[in-house]
Amino acid sequence: MLRNLLRGLLQVLLEFRSYRAIRPKVFVRPDMLDDPEVKSFPDASKVIDSAVALTWPRRELYGLLWQYLGNAPESAAFRDDCQRGFGQVWQLRGDGVWLMPQGMRQDEELQRRLFDAIAGPWMGIDARRGFPYTWLPNHLGDADQQTSPRSFVAALRMAAETSADYHRRYPDYPYALHYEALKRGVQLASAIRVEEIREDYPWVAHLMQALAGLTVPIPFQDIEARWQQNGTIETIGSSLEGTRARLPPRRIQQGAPGLREDLTELGVLQPVAAGRINIPDVYRVGFGLGRRGGVRPVGVERT
Template sequence: MIAEEIDELRAALSRLTPAPSHDAVSPPQLQQIYTPEGHEAALDPERVLVVGGRGTGKSFWSATLLNDDTRTFVSQSYRRLNLDKCKVGLGFAGVDTDANGAPSREELDDLIETDGHEPEKVWRAVFLRAVSQFVPMGLPTMLRGPEGLVHWVEQDAARAQQYLRKADEALRVEGVRVVVLFDALDRLGRDWQQIRERTRALLLVTLALRTYKFIKPKIFLRVDQAEDAGVAAFPDASKLLSAGARVDLTWEHRDLFGLLYTLLANDVHAGNTFVKLVERATSIAIRDVFQIGLPAALKDSESAQAQVFVELAGPYMGASASKGRTYTWLHKHLADAYNRVSPRTFLEAVRQASLYRSSTADAGFAISPAGLRAGIQAASELRLRQLKEEYNWIDSVIEPLADQQVPCRAEDLYSRWQESGTIADISHSQGQYLEPIEFSEGDSNQPAAILKALLRIGVAERRADGRINIPDIYRVAAKMLRKGGVRPKR
């Protein structure tokens, strides 16, 4: 590439915006939307429960479904779902909404803790109010008070069901479905016990509503909530929470590069340069990515994607393939123990790689091998911050492991946790957050329970010889060591 092209592409890569965390009431820009084939099930109104970790897109897709413009936009990619014939209301999002919108956590406190309403009745009222935005039913507009909707529901459960049935029939006649979204359920209460009870009540009501044909609940849930035995402690919970019933939100290797290439093709300043690069590298013609998306030949073919990345970053991480090929090396070092990579982490790595400047020439590429290593360092820090948001106990577990070399024996980790008081820190959380699920399983060996938790969430992996390894995406920011691995920042 000539210098001008390199500068344009570096500038476009530096403008990638991986960090912002969407909420359900803040839709993404249309140019930011990429529609992987594997995410169709996550947007399907017939699939109730979508489970994903931090940064995998739960709130992104919630916001996309809730907004008329973005929902219409993705309906062109997922035509089978008929999303353009859906109306979407909000049941909960963990943020303040308009006067007749989803209740906030504080409103739930007033209704449940102060007024003494049963959580299930509250959720019934929330569903009714969300549906009544699209099917007039003459219901009370406020949730609280003696004239409020929750009290109205409690007075006559059969009447409340009858109103929903009539609404369902009206929607059938109209030929549309109403989807009621629930997101950010980790903000349902002040402590984990409240969150667990309110989540369980919502799932119970959702299970009862599965008989409706045109009123569809849609719940986006964290992985640890979906796997918490306390949340699932009701009959037939498996109909929602089992592996066959829920949708797990994941990103394949090709999906991440498809997202990257879509953002580059849509870049106002560098889009044309990138399109020419793709055609030069693969002979694949790209036409109007914003309207029709990437060609399938690039979206689905890892070999074609690799050819494009070679143009951006060169073929190898060193002088030959022995140091790794750039296309596979990046994903390998960003993946957790289950080979999962979040899009935010991936884009942050690429963005930081484009910003890296070495003293030696970059050999005509927008990204250098040294830049990719710097990108891993930055992405590891971002991913560990995301992990802390999801698992509040992780600080107490990770910090004592600095300078520990991996792979190592499990006993080496146990010793560090015992010496640093990790067990006491987690045990004394007093319900302020969800401790590792393994702590509630009655395991008296709590260091082993912590390791089981790390293995379960993909922060650790057990090698064939029994030793424990920490993938680079967590190891680097945790300042742990591995021979030949990407070095932590100092």
């Protein structure tokens, strides 16, 4: 079982604390460390308390983008535009790597102006639909507002690949990335994230697939009713009996309320006002749920 393997790995880290010259580093998803069984060994706190959260704030996500663009093949035009239009001078390191100017790394207002020059100032014909610089990471974050660099880069790659289609349809559009292509990027990133969670937590996929077609935010009673209608919880319980599931739900014995807590810990469900439940776009789109005015679910096109 994956829990046993992870607990054993943490115990190895504990043993290495006695060595001065060797400091192993392990990357673990936060949801795995939330499991009490993983930490059920003596002195586990000595390892857990030394953990450092690896998060990607918005400015660092965009810093990653600039670093890609500044060192991509035929990237001289981008670096020249940064200097001419924004006064940002790239420096060439001895090993041939171009170093990003400090302002592009830390100044979010500068980052916004740079991205506006690439994707335009609005996610539509005016400001009512949002602003690309904030819209993209907001729609790729989970319920804890954490956006993975993999999702961010995947969404931008898809947006770049599909913007040509929109430029042919709208030849007067003046920006490199079309806002509709950014939405296509979110669809792809959501499909990738859903596949990742399906591999690690198959039971999550079963629960969420039973909700396809619903529109969020939604009362939790409606979610529970759909699970009951499809016999989803019973099916998951039966599939776990006698197996060594990698990361089974910890609270399945509590029924729907327990599974709600499990999904909330994973960042899939997001409680909002008046007892309603929201599902972040990075999961909602890929699992086929709707939201008024939001990005269309994967496989649903505009009619």
